[in-house]
Amino acid sequence: AVMPVWYIGSLVLVAIWAAAGRHHDSTGLVVTAGALLLLSVIMSILLLVPINNRNKTWTPDNRPADWKKQLNRWERFHYVRVAVIIAAFALLVTALT
Template identity: 35%
Template sequence: MQASRTLSRSGVAVATARPVLQFLAIMLIALVAGSTFGIWRGYDPGGYSALTFLETLQGAVGGLNVTLPLMGAGALVMTGILAVMARRDRPVAVAYAFAFVLMAVAAVITRFANQPINADVVTWTPDSMPANWTAIRDVWWHWHVVRTMLSMLGLAVLVLAIMADRNRSSAPSA
């Protein structure tokens, strides 16, 4: 009898944890994707002067360089847990895993393409900007657009995975 109570409690715990994890995963990746989307659509640095580029990127780095990766990491952890929780339902587990991979690739791009450039740019002053600052800007921008697309696609796949997961969970058992 004790074993059945424990199993029942753990089943309730899993049933309660799943929607909480789903909500938090969506919120975190939506904040990441929305932030990168806003930068992509609102702050294309292609036409910026050197000073405007410098001030804009330094301001963004100061506000987002730690926060966005932490939110992305949280979304990755929660999406990974959801994939494991759905392991008995292969299509749903695969959808969660695909969302995880998309987010992970965006995170790798952030860490190894954008953040090293951010680290350099925050040390620049208007008088110390390198002569090739536009080439550096263009490389940063290219990788920013790629990570934005991956983040948005990761969000879309995560939402689809959650919808499928909820539909299958609420389907009557035979």
């Protein structure tokens, strides 16, 4: 429930930062970080949420034969998303210095 607010809030703050600092040398880093955060949102919506939604309906009696494969796929996508978010915030920290 918190993630959509966190994602949207981060994107809005990065957009404000990029607009306010558009004449600074670090603006490219901020814009790139914003693009990475947007990528993480797109990954969540297109890759992770569908698997999550299917997983919520599974019980031991009705889960598909490849349920472990699907959960492993979700984990791989999640790790990539976390790496993208870490890269975005690393760029933001770099832009501050």
